[in-house]
Each structure stands twice: as structure tokens, then as C-alpha cells.
Amino acid sequence: MKEARSTDGGDMARRITQRRSELGFSRAEVAERAGMDPGYVEYLEEHPASLSRESLYRLSQALRTSPDHLLGADTETPPGSSATAVPEPENRALTAEECLALVGPGGVGRAAFTETAGTAPVVLPVNYVLDGGAVVFRTAADGIIARYAPGPMSFQVDRLDETMSEGWSVLFTGRSRVIGDAAELAVLREHRALRPWAGGDRETWIRLEPERITGRRVGGRTAPAEDGSPGDGPVSRH
Structure with missing residues (x-):
């Protein structure tokens, strides 16, 4: 399984923790949504890690965000410039x-x-x-x-x-x-x-x-x- 690319755009552990906090989810809730072990979610929030593309996608879906955001690849992108799947908010x-x-x-x-x-x-x-x-x-x-x-x-x-x-x-x-x-x-x-x-x-x-x-x-x-x-x-x- 190929690993997701890394970037210099930010700390993925910090982004995972911040996004979970914004949503008000517990680690157990994120783990259930992503099909992961709660201990692994805890590890991801506290240590640098390389995720497979599949795992990164499932985690981003559980956190209702994008893989690029968790990787820090969107830090130079102006807010609101990305297209979404919701045409009429x-x-x-x-x-x-x-x-x-x-x-x-x-x-x-x-x-x-x-x-x-x-x-x-x-x-x-x-x-x-x-x-x-x-x-x-x-x-x-x-x-x-x-x-x-x-x-x-x-x-x-x-x-x-x-x-x-x-x-x-x-x-x-x-x-x-x-x-x-x-x-x-x-x-x-x-x-x-x-x-x-x-x-x-x-x-x-x-x-x-x-x-x-x-x-x-x-x-x-x-x-x-x-x-x-x-x-x-x-x-x-x-």
C-alpha cells in the first residue's frame, strides 16, 4: 500500500487533534467513524506518523475534512477557493x-x-x-x-x-x-x-x-x- 505524501505545511498530529476538537468528537468516536483502533487514533495525535492513502482518506472522512488539510497541503490556499460537492449551501x-x-x-x-x-x-x-x-x-x-x-x-x-x-x-x-x-x-x-x-x-x-x-x-x-x-x-x- 502506498504511503500518503508528506508536506512541510504543518504537523499532522496537531491538525488531527484540532479538527477533532472543532467537531467535538472523542477519540473513540473518530476511531469508530474511521474504522480504526482508538489507541491508533491516540498515537496519531501524539506522534509523527505516515498513513497509507486509504487510511488517510478514511480518517479525513471521519473528521469531515480533506486529506490535504490533514497533511497541511492547503495552508497557502485562500479560504473558500476550493470546489466542493455541495453546490447550494x-x-x-x-x-x-x-x-x-x-x-x-x-x-x-x-x-x-x-x-x-x-x-x-x-x-x-x-x-x-x-x-x-x-x-x-x-x-x-x-x-x-x-x-x-x-x-x-x-x-x-x-x-x-x-x-x-x-x-x-x-x-x-x-x-x-x-x-x-x-x-x-x-x-x-x-x-x-x-x-x-x-x-x-x-x-x-x-x-x-x-x-x-x-x-x-x-x-x-x-x-x-x-x-x-x-x-x-x-x-x-x-
Whole structure:
């Protein structure tokens, strides 16, 4: 059996673990879906390994993603550029509560603001956490965000699963400010682990208090069967 190619695009063990976490599956559930032993799934998440093409395919199907994603071969591909087997994805608006639940775990989002009226917006990726319904992130003291705050700001977070034509996007709109209160900073440092995505000296903390929270979830809708009968229906999970 030929082995699946390896790439320099990422750590497959980390990608398997991350994807399983996103789906909320246990190792046993993944093993059952992939027809593998749970101990082998555990091994794959903790050690470098070479899978046969067949095993890689079964694992990617169990994790509802693509072999290329698990291999890290799609890291240079813009999100949404790949064709999928779901031609007409459905979408719906999210409530503010649903939006907060989705972005609650934290991660990487994009801060957006306009420095001067009539100019193009500045959009920058930052690693964030959610604190009491507000977005909190760190930046450089002499950076463009710190120089801009306080002021109106938007913050967008999304997650896409191209293989299943699923995903969601959440947008916060509100006002940003530099956190200058020592007590507030002490609480954040103690209870909100926050590592800057871009690294470096980023000890200025920014808080975005949302005035409006909106979002949408996109879910795949299967295509009709060749005999004209309906497909399996929506595959999105609300």
C-alpha cells in the first residue's frame, strides 16, 4: 500500500487533534467513524506518523475534512477557493448569544478600523480572548492599533470547512480602548491566557466593547441524486 505524501505545511498530529476538537468528537468516536483502533487514533495525535492513502482518506472522512488539510497541503490556499460537492449551501443569521458561543474559545480574528475619514480601512489579524462579552487582545505600544485607540472598531472572526461547505462568520462593531487600569490588567493576566499571534513585544492590551454583534452560519445542502430524488438534506449543525 502506498504511503500518503508528506508536506512541510504543518504537523499532522496537531491538525488531527484540532479538527477533532472543532467537531467535538472523542477519540473513540473518530476511531469508530474511521474504522480504526482508538489507541491508533491516540498515537496519531501524539506522534509523527505516515498513513497509507486509504487510511488517510478514511480518517479525513471521519473528521469531515480533506486529506490535504490533514497533511497541511492547503495552508497557502485562500479560504473558500476550493470546489466542493455541495453546490447550494444554505445560510442563516445567528443570534448574539450564538455568536458569543462560537467566538468564546478565542483564537485569531481581524481588527478593522479607519484611521482617517475617506481612507481605506486597516485590517489586522490578532489573537484574542472573550472577556465578559468584550473582545480583548494585545498589541505593540507603538503600533498602529495602540495609536488609534480609543475609537470605533470592528472585529471579525470566522471558521470555514470547505470540504463540507460549512462555516460561520461573526462581526463585532463597537469602540476600542487601551486598558490602562492596573487592577483590570492584573485580572486579565491572571485569568485570560493570551499569547500574541504575531509574537514580539505586545504588552498593550486593547478592549473592544461591542455595540452590535451579528453573524451568519453557512451549512451545506446536498445535491439531488442523479435519479432526481432528493439528497440527504442539510448537513449543517445548528
